[in-house]
Amino acid sequence: MRSSTRKKLLPLVFALVVTVVGAALAVPLITVNVQQLGAGSSVITSDVKAANVTWILSSTNPDYIAGVSFTLDTNVTGTIYIKLYDSTGALVAYNTTTLTNSTSGTVTFDPNIPLTKVAEVYVIYQGP
Template structure:
């Protein structure tokens, strides 16, 4: 290779290295930390309930409420949230309190007209302070 060609090639290689280095520095780094449920406290979080059954209350084609029967009390005094997801993506939620040995939850004021929509998902979340650790 001629000396003149080497002189032209060196700035080109240097510019290419700087471009690649600049591109590498422009990519942001995102860090994510995942924490297990209950890892933020020293208390053990446990719910004794494993199964639930929902009995709907109707007025014609409108669901007005529900009675949820648990296989056993949750073992904690706390709160519950009942979620009903409809086909159009609307989520209806109702909340209440629960005692550690309570096995029945009554939900009122739902007002879901089954002539206009249908239910795609039902969820029950129970959360509370630990009463006893076994």
């Protein structure tokens, strides 16, 4: 290679190196710490220890669940999630309601859920 060609390429190579180094320095380092579920040191307690659930069956076809009526063992203020699962553990339906200093409430499902699809019901309380 002739020296004049080298002299022309040298500034281009230098500019390329400066650009790559500048771009590398411009990217921030992001560190994410992930903690396994249950690895924390704080204990989460709930005022609710038990819930009674009553199915509200469809008025036009009692083979379908139109909703759920529930009663908790203590007054709560917060959101109640009602989740219905099938026998494989797959979520069939869920809905929420908000309680204010109350022990009972109702959640409806539209469309209605076939009674035969439901194997488990979860009542979840999320406080304020």
